Amino acid sequence: MISDGYASTLKRLITFTQAKFISLADVVGYDVSYVNKWSNGTKLPSSRYVERINEEMGHYFAELIAKQGKKEKFFKTFPISETAEDLGFEISQYLCAAYRSTLHQDHSSKGKENQPSIQVITGHHDTADFLSDILQKSLQNLDGDGELLILGDFCSLYDAGFWKYFDDIHLTASNLTLRVGLNMDKLEKNPQYIGHLYATLDRFLDFDFVFYDICDIENSNIILLKGVFAVQYAMSTPPRFNMCTYIFDESMVWDIYEKFSFTGTEKKALNFTVSSLGMDDLGYRTAFYATNRFFFFLTNGFEFLLPHEVFDSIIQKVSPEQAFAVQRLCVTWEEILDVSKIDFIIPATSLMRYLEDGYIYLTDVEYNLSAQERREHIKSVLQAMSNNDHITMATLLPALGDDIYKGKNLSFYSNYKTGFLKKNKQRVHNNADTFYLIVNDRLHSLILNFFQNMKELPSYQQYTCEELTNKYEVYKPLIERTLSLNE
Structure with a gap:
């Protein structure tokens, strides 16, 4: 559990201004579930974007306070000077200070517990067994819908036996979207991979596969379950997993997701799933x-x-x-x-x-x-x-x-x-x-x-x-x- 310094500060501001979560989510450009997690202490905003997020929330809270005529009460309730010329800026700085405090407390706690947030696995068999185990456990125990980024080529992963790791995963209460790279040149030169692609889609009807041209994600070699873990892997020739770095620090996982997620306009999907x-x-x-x-x-x-x-x-x-x-x-x-x-x-x-x-x-x-x-x-x-x-x-x-x-x-x-x-x-x-x-x-x-x-x-x-x-x-x-x- 992330220290609640940032969470309690944000929650106090939301409660004081009676801000709606959905409106706050629109302001910062995130899903409402993110804002909920920030305020209940289960997640922190990405360190790369936290200043922008805090700035936008600060100005939004300042607008609500002004509209509601609560400035005088606000200065009595929160440790911000009445002489502040830009209330939005002061609130954003207040949030940033709470964020830094939470990070310090969190890292101190982890240091005392001596629990690393990164694990390295080497060797073909150990790496393959580890990937199979982490996928089985994480996907089978999904809490709500999931998104799995697979920033590698479907064909090479098939040759390495990767898709067999999903065989015993059964989803009934949740949905999973898999975003996967596809080497079009390899598909054209070796049509049997189309057969493997079709067979994989047919075998996993409970999953939604979305494919992207491998040119957009080449050499990333990342497997990331949104909000849960990230794995960067290395493969030998012929394709076999021989090493992987497992990252399970929540803030790091979100940072990686925001950097590599398929949200950029340059990453156009080759297919879409529809009901x-x-x-x-x-x-x-x-x-x-x-x-x-x-x-x-x-x-x-x-x-x-x-x-x-x-x-x-x-x-x-x-x-x-x-x-x-x-x-x-x-x-x-x-x-x-x-x-x-x-x-x-x-x-x-x-x-x-x-x-x-x-x-x-x-x-x-x-x-x-x-x-x-x-x-x-x-x-x-x-x-x-x-x-x-x-x-x-x-x-x-x-x-x-x-x-x-x-x-x-x-x-x-x-x-x-x-x-x-x-x-x-x-x-x-x-x-x-x-x-x-x-x-x-x-x-x-x-x-x-x-x-x-x-x-x-x-x-x-x-x-x-x-x-x-x-x-x-x-x-x-x-x-x-x-x-x-x-x-």
Whole structure:
């Protein structure tokens, strides 16, 4: 616990002026949670910015005191001279003095306890074990939502086994945003890293990943959990962790965060996470379908080419706002269905799961088709393919050693200009966002090429309308037995 000298001084000023935390937060440009922690003694402002923070708060408190006509009472209550010409300046200096006093008390206390705030770990195994342990313990015990900065390259970290450290972390009551560097040149030269990237996103559906071009953060080599710890690491070649410096002094961690956080305009994200793609007329989804060429890799059922009866059933069960979005999507598909070139790829295991449970995630609506609706859906798909020769349908069959498509809960949608990834909401255990919106053209192109290259795999099977119809007739008894289990 940080000494309460600064905290008690700030709290007295807030109480005296009846300042609102949210207004004070706006004045200093910080989240209200920061101001709360400054005033209750659990955190101190960053030493790099404390003078500015105190100056802005000092002038704000002075304005409130003047407006409330409390100057005379203020001078009797606080140790500031009545002859002060600039009350805001005097209050800021008062806060700075309290800050210095708190730092002195805090460092003295730590010195007596002989507890270092920095720890160095060396050796490959010790460093790897330490990183795994600190991530497991810190993330599993998150108090509220967390932000993890990973200022290194995803690909190199993958090679070092870093992402395996997250395997046993389960988030249910909190959310975690991971901000990670991405080496675009390495992705382009070695497309298998796109597969590793996809598999990682698919494995950790409860996390929100946001990627940044490694050029913006190259050579930083920092792993930082906001407000908790910072680690600077060194790696050998081939990539292996061989040393790390662990920093757990709270004020130092916040200083590092403020210096390296992804808040600068020069650090533009390659993707964003969102809970919805837009329910309004001008939403992203409407713009996405304003073209005539599409590619879909589907793992969460098959929400396309649905019969009208299914749309009607969905509309009856959702809110008016959702019903309008579903109806608009139905009309949109009717307009593009006969004229668009559409490639569908669906893993065979995902297709079987859809036949078993009928689950789809249409726009922002989860829905389970009845057994009869699934029968009608099959007919609707075959009819659409009969009407449009430019619709291709393909599956990826299970194959030994072929693991690049085994992630079954993350779909990819592209109109060849932009694209997004969509999670299976049934497999998300917290309030993590559902969509990864890809806003970097190069990254979108690399991901699209990766999925299109699946057509070269031995497990890839593409069907014409006639071939698919024949397949349906062959497997119809099995399909009927599967559907009958839900009736």
